[in-house]
Amino acid sequence: MQSTAAEDYVKAIxxxxxxQPEPVTPxxxxxxxxxxxxxxTEMVKKLAAAGLVHHRPYGAIELTSEGAALAVRQVRRHRVVETWLVERHGYDWDEVHDEAEILEHALSDRLLDSIARSLGDPVRDPHGDPIPAADGTVVRPDAVLLADAAVGHAGAVVRISxxxxxxLRFLADAGIALDASLEVLGQKPYSGSIQVRTDAGTVDLGPQVAQAVWLSA
Known part of the structure; x- marks a missing residue:
């Protein structure tokens, strides 16, 4: 089962x-x-019949080894394309996702690998997500979610959802991008915000941002 829909489903899973470790529910x-x-529900049944996922009624969905291999292949394609659009075609990091969703299904493996080589075989995309190698190997950085970081934690930004x-545009305006240095100064429990120090000064970040930024552990 190698349809575009199947590729999109296993990639989303x-x-x-x-x-994070919790499996996805329908x-x-x-x-x-x-x-x-x-x-x-209907598509998950088809994926299960094709041997791509494990799923029991009302339970979570997990990829089989075959499903995981297909997902990693699609993730590689998507993230190489995003990197290519940013580095060679002048796209901003907030503009590439939808374009990559289309192109990842259209490129041949040969062209995809050629693009990756021309970029120096990058190991992460513009948002810090790891790009799987051609053999399926994935190297994920040791990171902590900003929302879980203790007061005083300092590290480099390694991933932004x-x-x-x-x-993404808000963070770019605030000077928060990959490899930027952040230090957690304090938490404001009643507003839910976290105050951090950046190279440009201090800024308060809301809960949505705190759930989207990862720092080096």
Whole structure:
């Protein structure tokens, strides 16, 4: 089963567990894909029949080894394309996701590998997500979510979720990008914000941002 839909589904399942351990539920998958629960349920049944996922009724969805291999292949394609668009075509990091969603299905393996070589075989995309190697190897940085970082924790930004383009623009304006140095100065429990020090000064970051930024551990 190698349809575009199957590739998108296994990639979404992979994304859910890439930076946290809890498996995805059908309703969470439906939300991530922007589809009705019934549509997702039917597709998950097809994926299970094709040997790409494990799923029991009302339970979580997990990739099989075959499903994981397909997901890693698609993740590599998507992230190489995002990197290519930023580095060679002048796209900003908040503009590449939708373009990559289209192009990742259209490029041949030969062209994809040629693009990767021309970029120096990058190991991360513009948002810090690891780019799997051609053999499927994935090297993920040791990182801590900003929301979980203790007061006084200082580190470099190693990953920023690309799920919200507006947030990426906000962070860029605040001088928070990959490899930027951050120090957690304090938490404001009643407002839910976290105050951090950057190279440009201090800034208060809300809960949504704190759940989207990872620092070196």
């Amino acid at each position: 992979y994304h859910h567990t890439e930076w 309703s969470q998958l439906a939300t991530r894909l922007g589809l009705a629960n019934s549509t997702v 690309d799920s919200d383009p507006a947030m």
